[in-house]
Each structure stands twice: as structure tokens, then as C-alpha cells.
């Protein structure tokens with residue numbers, strides 16, 4: 871992200887980006903350059919669908935004890951086991967949990 875002249879007072883770059891841009895970096899992977907946001911509007915999907923957007927969950931989820939496991943609080947979860955073995959990115963999993971919670975909250979209103 872392009873940053874402006876470093877402010878002497880706050881000693882860090884100030885973001886000059888005023889718009890949001892998506893860059894394709896190959897395959898189906900994108901990086902978003904954005905001035906930042908306080909909330910992210912998720913597409914209208916069911917919270918149970920969210921796990922399908924994490925292809926790395928597919929294989930370990932075959933070990934889950936429950937068929938409808940969403941890999942959060944269920945016991946004997948293959949995804950959480952894979953996380954413990956560091957086969958799944960902790961950051962990605964944490965994002966998953968955060969998005970899942972946001973989808974759950976959205977449904978209430």
C-alpha cells in the first residue's frame with residue numbers, strides 16, 4: 871500500500887490510498903489494497919457454507935466425528951486436529967472463526 875510522507879508527530883506512514891483495488895496474484899488469489907475498513911460485509915451465505923470456502927479444511931474434515939461439523943466447538947474435529955499439527959494456518963482458521971461468528975450475528979437481525 872502506498873503511504874504518504876512519514877508524519878514526524880506520529881512517526882509512521884499515513885495511508886494515502888483513498889480507493890480500494892484488487893490485484894490478482896495468480897490462480898484464484900487476490901490481494902486487496904484498501905485504506906482499511908472497520909467492518910467487512912460478508913456475502914449472504916449460510917454460516918454452515920463458510921467452511922466450503924476453506925479448501926484446506928476438506929481433507930482433515932473427513933476425520934470429524936460429526937457429519938455437520940463446523941470445526942468450532944465440536945469434539946473429535948479433524949480440522950482442529952490438523953490445526954494442532956500445524957497443517958492448517960492459524961491465521962486462516964482464526965479468520966474462519968471470526969467470519970463464522972459474524973454470520974451467526976447477522977442472522978439474528
Ligand SMILES: [Zn+2]
Nearest residue numbers: 934939941947
Ligand atoms: Zn470438524
